[in-house]
Amino acid sequence: MKKLLLLSVLFICSAGVYAQSIRFGELVNFTALSNREVFDNLMQGNAFRQDYTTQINGQEIEYFKSIGVKANVEQINVGTFSRLNNGTMLRTVIYKSTNPQDVINMVGQIKRYGLDLKFRGVDPSNNIYLYDSDFFHVSVFLRRDQTSGMIEIKQKEFLGLD
Numbered sequence: 001m002k003k004l005l006l007l008s009v010l011f012i013c014s015a016g017v018y019a020q021s022i023r024f025g026e027l028v029n030f031t032a033l034s035n036r037e038v039f040d041n042l043m044q045g046n047a048f049r050q051d052y053t054t055q056i057n058g059q060e061i062e063y064f065k066s067i068g069v070k071a072n073v074e075q076i077n078v079g080t081f082s083r084l085n086n087g088t089m090l091r092t093v094i095y096k097s098t099n100p101q102d103v104i105n106m107v108g109q110i111k112r113y114g115l116d117l118k119f120r121g122v123d124p125s126n127n128i129y130l131y132d133s134d135f136f137h138v139s140v141f142l143r144r145d146q147t148s149g150m151i152e153i154k155q156k157e158f159l160g161l162d
Helices: 002-017 024-030 035-045 100-112
Strands: 048-056 059-066 074-083 089-097 116-122 126-132 136-143 149-155
Touching: 024 035, 024 074, 024 089, 024 100, 024 149, 035 048, 035 059, 035 074, 048 074, 089 100, 100 136, 100 149
Parallel strands: none
Antiparallel strands: 048 059, 059 074, 074 089, 089 149, 116 126, 126 136, 136 149
């Protein structure tokens, strides 16, 4: 009986070690937030720290890295956007991980989030999966050598009736 209890505890502890530090739903929510709001959100979670900030084509891009048990394994980039004629900003959030299992877990979350798989293919370096909904376009790149992966979430312009 003690062995069964010990195995159960070890299984639960090991499952927590390999879980990614952020969920897909949180990344989607970041597309609606300013850089400062994303910063505040990530600092409250105590799973990420700001790594650095850079200016690219007039956009302030902020890079965050995971801390704690999975230090420097995961990265989140925010600040990239395209501006519509009416002034609306369509934001992009990028998630990277050097643990491919994190990206595979995110793909499961993407499916549960209700996005449709529109394309599945490969290039010389990556397995590529493209998901789509009325509001988001999600690109998943999983390295074929199983060393890392990336997920890019882009807001889409929604042409609805007012």
